[in-house]
Amino acid sequence: MSVAELPIRAPRRRRLSTPPGALGLGVSTLWLSLIVLLPLAAVAARSLDGGLGDFWASVTTRQAVDALRFTVVVSLVAAALNTAGGLLVAWVLVRDDFRGKRVLNALIDLPFALPTIVAGITLLALYGKDSPVGIDVAFTQVAVLLALMFVTLPFVVRAVQPVLMELDREMEEASASLGATPGVTFRRIVFPNLVPALLSGAALAFARAVGEFGSVVLLSGNIPFDTQVAAVYIFKQVESDNADGAAAVAVVLLAISLLVLVAIRGLGRWGARHEG
Amino acid sequence: MITVEHVTKRFGDFVALDGVSLEVPDGSLTALLGPSGSGKSTLLRVIAGLEQPDAGEVEVAGARATHLPARKREIGFVFQHYAAFKHLTVFENVAFGLRIRKRPKAEVAERVDELLELVGLEGYAERYPAQLSGGQRQRMALARALAVQPRVLLLDEPFGALDANVRADLRAWLRRLHDQMHVTTVLVTHDQEEAMEVADRLAVLRGGRIEQVGAPRDLYERPANDFVMGFLGPVSRVGDRLVRPHDLILLGHPDDGAEEAMVRRVLHLGFEVRVELVLRGGEELTAQVTRTEADELELESGEIVWLRAPRPAAA
Amino acid sequence: MRAETVHRLALRALALGYLGVLLLIPVGLVFWRTFEPGLGAVWDAVTTPAAISAFWLTIAVALIAVPLNALFGVVAALALVRGRAPGRRVLDALIDLPFAVSPVVIGLSLVLLYGRDGWFGGWLAERGIQVIFSVPGIVLATIFVSVPFVVREVAPVLREVGDEQEQAAATLGAGAWQTFRRVTLPSIRWGIAYGVVLATARAIGEFGAVSIVSGKIAGETETLTLLVEKRFTNFDVAGAYAASALLALIGLATLLAMSLLSSRRSPSTR
Numbered sequence: 001m002s003v004a005e006l007p008i009r010a011p012r013r014r015r016l017s018t019p020p021g022a023l024g025l026g027v028s029t030l031w032l033s034l035i036v037l038l039p040l041a042a043v044a045a046r047s048l049d050g051g052l053g054d055f056w057a058s059v060t061t062r063q064a065v066d067a068l069r070f071t072v073v074v075s076l077v078a079a080a081l082n083t084a085g086g087l088l089v090a091w092v093l094v095r096d097d098f099r100g101k102r103v104l105n106a107l108i109d110l111p112f113a114l115p116t117i118v119a120g121i122t123l124l125a126l127y128g129k130d131s132p133v134g135i136d137v138a139f140t141q142v143a144v145l146l147a148l149m150f151v152t153l154p155f156v157v158r159a160v161q162p163v164l165m166e167l168d169r170e171m172e173e174a175s176a177s178l179g180a181t182p183g184v185t186f187r188r189i190v191f192p193n194l195v196p197a198l199l200s201g202a203a204l205a206f207a208r209a210v211g212e213f214g215s216v217v218l219l220s221g222n223i224p225f226d227t228q229v230a231a232v233y234i235f236k237q238v239e240s241d242n243a244d245g246a247a248a249v250a251v252v253l254l255a256i257s258l259l260v261l262v263a264i265r266g267l268g269r270w271g272a273r274h275e276g
Numbered sequence: 277m278i279t280v281e282h283v284t285k286r287f288g289d290f291v292a293l294d295g296v297s298l299e300v301p302d303g304s305l306t307a308l309l310g311p312s313g314s315g316k317s318t319l320l321r322v323i324a325g326l327e328q329p330d331a332g333e334v335e336v337a338g339a340r341a342t343h344l345p346a347r348k349r350e351i352g353f354v355f356q357h358y359a360a361f362k363h364l365t366v367f368e369n370v371a372f373g374l375r376i377r378k379r380p381k382a383e384v385a386e387r388v389d390e391l392l393e394l395v396g397l398e399g400y401a402e403r404y405p406a407q408l409s410g411g412q413r414q415r416m417a418l419a420r421a422l423a424v425q426p427r428v429l430l431l432d433e434p435f436g437a438l439d440a441n442v443r444a445d446l447r448a449w450l451r452r453l454h455d456q457m458h459v460t461t462v463l464v465t466h467d468q469e470e471a472m473e474v475a476d477r478l479a480v481l482r483g484g485r486i487e488q489v490g491a492p493r494d495l496y497e498r499p500a501n502d503f504v505m506g507f508l509g510p511v512s513r514v515g516d517r518l519v520r521p522h523d524l525i526l527l528g529h530p531d532d533g534a535e536e537a538m539v540r541r542v543l544h545l546g547f548e549v550r551v552e553l554v555l556r557g558g559e560e561l562t563a564q565v566t567r568t569e570a571d572e573l574e575l576e577s578g579e580i581v582w583l584r585a586p587r588p589a590a591a
Numbered sequence: 592m593r594a595e596t597v598h599r600l601a602l603r604a605l606a607l608g609y610l611g612v613l614l615l616i617p618v619g620l621v622f623w624r625t626f627e628p629g630l631g632a633v634w635d636a637v638t639t640p641a642a643i644s645a646f647w648l649t650i651a652v653a654l655i656a657v658p659l660n661a662l663f664g665v666v667a668a669l670a671l672v673r674g675r676a677p678g679r680r681v682l683d684a685l686i687d688l689p690f691a692v693s694p695v696v697i698g699l700s701l702v703l704l705y706g707r708d709g710w711f712g713g714w715l716a717e718r719g720i721q722v723i724f725s726v727p728g729i730v731l732a733t734i735f736v737s738v739p740f741v742v743r744e745v746a747p748v749l750r751e752v753g754d755e756q757e758q759a760a761a762t763l764g765a766g767a768w769q770t771f772r773r774v775t776l777p778s779i780r781w782g783i784a785y786g787v788v789l790a791t792a793r794a795i796g797e798f799g800a801v802s803i804v805s806g807k808i809a810g811e812t813e814t815l816t817l818l819v820e821k822r823f824t825n826f827d828v829a830g831a832y833a834a835s836a837l838l839a840l841i842g843l844a845t846l847l848a849m850s851l852l853s854s855r856r857s858p859s860t861r
Contacts (some may be wrong), residue, residue, distance in 0.1 A: 005604015005652065021669065021670040021671075021673055021675060021676050021679075022670075022674065022676040024666045024667070024669050024674055024684060025671075025676045025678060025679065026668030027666055027670075028663060028666050028667035028670055028682060029678070029682055029685075030680070031663045031667075032663075032686065032738070035731070035734055035735055036685070036688050036689060036735060036738060037685070037688075037736060038704065038705050039697070039698075039701055039735070040688070040692070040700055040702030041699045042709070042710055043696060043699060045703075046703050050596075068790070079662040085609045085613070087604055088602065088606050089606045089610060090608060091602065091605050091606070091608060092602055092606035092607075093606075096599060096602070096603050098603065102502075102850075104607075104610065106846050106847075106849070106850045107614065107615070107624040108610075108614075109845065109846055109849060110614060110842065110846060112789075112792070113344070113792045113796075113837070113842035113843070113845040113846050113849075114618075114795070114796065114839060114842040115795070115796030115798055115815075115816045115819075115838050115842070116640060116694075116796065116798050116799070117716060117795075117798045117816045117819050117820050117835075118621075118819065118835045118838050118839055118842070120814075121621065121819065121823060121831060121832070121835050122617040122618055122620070122621045122835070123617055125617065125620050125621055125624055125832075125840060126616060126617045126620050140641075146613075149613055150613055150614065150617070151710075153613060162772055168357075168359060170355045170357065170359035171359050171360075171361055171362075173326050173346070173353070173355070173359065174353065174355060174359040174361075174417075174420075175372070176326070176345070176346045176347045176371055177324060177325075177326070177346050177347070177351055177352065177353035177421070178347070178352075178373035178376070178420070178423075178424060179347045179348075179373055179376060179377065179424060180347060180372075180376050181347065182595075182598075184376055188376070189361060190371075192363045193362070193363055197797055204690075207690065207691055208690070210693070211691075211692065211693025211694065211695075211696065212693070213693060213694050213695050213798070213799035213802075213815070214694065214798035214799050218819075229816055230693075231693045231694070231695045231696075231799065232695075233749070234693070234695045234696065234699065235695045235799075235802070235803065238695070238698070238699055238803055240704070243699070243702070243703065243708075246699055247699065247703070249699075250693070250695075250696040250699055251798075253693055253696060253812045254691065254692060254693075254696060257691035257692070257693075258691050259685060260691075260693050261690070265684070269672075
């Protein structure tokens with residue numbers, strides 16, 4: 001049978017009664033709603049159970065305010081320090097070459113792969129009572145900072161790396177040909193192109209840090225008013241059956257993270273303006 | 277004036293430049309021409325200081341520059357893919373060199389406006405490179421390079437990324453610019469038509485070596501070897517010689533020293549007519565005649581003609 | 592070029608120092624401390640009945656949560672990238688939610704939904720179904736935290752691969768399911784694998800949410816992470832280290848898998 005004699009099957013027409021992917025979208029949304037949205041709605045509802053007045057009261061107790069304030073401040077500091085550190089590490093990983101670089105690159109993701117409780121134990125081992133280097137900062141604010149820096153280390157590095165790799169080296173060469181020293185080239189050409197990624201990574205790190213629990217629950221002495229983070233506060237409220245109070249502070253915490261995530265998305269769109 | 281003396285550059289095992297020497301006269305527009313991998317871009321980058329040679333010396337604008345970093349060589353460099361500072365406006369791109377030299381604001385503004393007008397981008401000052409076409413970006417890159425009044429202008433396949441008609445326009449425009457400004461210019465290209473059209477001097481490279489240097493017409497009419505001849509224009513092989521198709525003489529009758537050939541195909545391309553011929557021994561070659569000549573000979577597929585290759589040709 | 596080399600080495604030293612202090616030394620120390628009392632002691636510590644049951648519980652929970660989220664991930668990624676239905680942007684934004692929610696808030700939310708006084712509390716009690724303080728609660732918490740991983744890995748791959756191959760299949764007469772099975776699925780399998788590795792690591796490592804919903808009943812609702820905490824707070828430091836080392840080993844295995852799969856998941860880097 002020659003090719004010309006093969007029966008040709010007409011391509012099956014897709015039914016275009018609904019937009020493609022509508023079923024998938026529906027199923028996915030359903031799953032997401034059941035697993036994620038519904039529970040969160042329950043939290044929001046419970047926080048308002050006693051009306052706005054009770055909500056406000058729960059959120060403004062001295063302990064709650066201190067916990068939230070401390071959490072936000074220490075998360076900001078952790079994010080800021082990791083932004084500088086992350087930029088440095090990303091730079092070295094992309095521009096430098098040495099033995100063991102690939103292994104090191106893989107290890108950056110360790111905080112993502114490690115359970116937070118193990119991170120807590122790990123840091124306590126080094127900086128706590130039995131520290132081999134004699135540093136004892138456990139149960140202090142520094143301990144919490146160190147824990148948050150540990151768990152958010154990869155965010156900035158991983159945000160900056162791809163941008164740095166894609167950066168047009170010719171822009172740097174052009175800058176050099178125009179007379180700029182490497183320092184000037186970094187300041188005027190390289191860094192401005194990294195800012196969106198830096199901010200994005202920092203924001204992700206911050207959002208993660210404010211909700212962190214497992215790595216700090218052992219470290220912070222949880223002496224109220226001193227080193228208690230918001231997540232631990234919420235946990236304690238749940239344990240003492242104060243679900244209303246817990247829900248209220250949870251809503252505030254959620255709002256903070258969500259705001260930050262929304263800001264990142266807006267940043268992404270703004271940054272795309274300059275790409276061409 | 278640029279002098280390159282016995283420069284060698286290796287990338288691992290690959291020898292990009294093999295003892296290359298070249299002199300670029302002041303105020304000229306010299307083209308470095310060659311196929312991919314011939315070393316022409318590497319040579320340009322060595323002159324620029326973006327690559328360091330493994331051996332040899334480089335002199336730029338009268339000063340020993342071999343180990344001088346690019347930023348100290350007073351050069352202007354234009355890249356194939358523009359290397360536009362995408363986060364800066366067109367104005368700031370062009371102003372960059374002046375800004376880092378801390379020139380006063382008024383001076384910067386005046387010079388940038390002057391340059392934007394020169395390259396035909398007035399009114400685009402506040403746009404971003406992403407909003408410009410390829411041709412416009414390249415003109416911006418040129419303005420940027422010229423802003424700091426370089427002694428030498430280096431262009432690395434500047435029109436390679438552009439559409440054919442934009443390329444032709446910019447080519448002519450570059451030549452006019454050079455005639456106006458007389459900056460010593462070196463242009464790298466793989467397009468021999470471009471090189472012939474734009475350059476005062478031509479250097480043909482192959483495999484990291486310079487095959488021939490000279491005026492475009494000299495290289496075309498008196499190529500140093502088969503490679504140069506073949507690279508600069510169409511060639512037809514007659515026996516052991518290379519001849520230009522339009523130098524072949526076709527006769528309708530046998531003659532002294534004329535070889536017999538059969539016409540395979542006749543292609544009418546406007547005024548020119550390309551004739552595909554087969555020799556007695558089976559070798560194929562192409563001749564080029566005018567329409568008038570083709571009509572006189574009544575050229576047709578299958579016809580027998582006699583071929584004479586005139587003397588001046590590649591050895 | 593001397594200055595340039597010094598500069599480069601200085602940066603390298605700074606970066607390594609930063610990573611060393613923050614990351615490498617602490618983790619190294621835990622392994623060191625763990626194996627100090629010897630391999631035998633460690634083996635004993637991870638093979639107690641409590642430990643073994645914690646291990647299997649953790650694995651079982653992951654084996655339920657991850658495949659479900661892998662399925663969701665593929666369906667959602669297809670809907671987001673290939674679909675044209677309105678509301679995609681909303682779904683896209685919502686998928687990132689688990690990243691923004693603190694684990695304890697997740698635990699709280701599940702208690703408020705399925706606990707004794709929760710929305711479904713009464714309904715569940717009538718049928719004798721226990722979610723909170725029981726395995727189902729742990730499963731739900733684990734599903735919650737691992738939702739985004741597969742979709743976030745598969746969607747970019749789908750986008751990058753493009754639908755030309757699928758269009759070609761359609762012109763050759765393939766139906767939707769055939770196209771999916773023969774063309775789409777093979778192109779995203781490494782993306783799925785990578786996402787599954789990430790989701791599994793997250794599932795195994797979950798602590799805060801299960802802290803609240805599990806009730807920590809040893810042998811029943813105690814996961815590995817909860818076991819670590821319990822041992823530590825009961826001053827069984829060596830036991831805590833041992834369990835931690837086990838989890839850390841799983842973490843390192845995750846990194847290895849990530850490393851191996853990383854270059855394959857994107858067609859452009861293969």
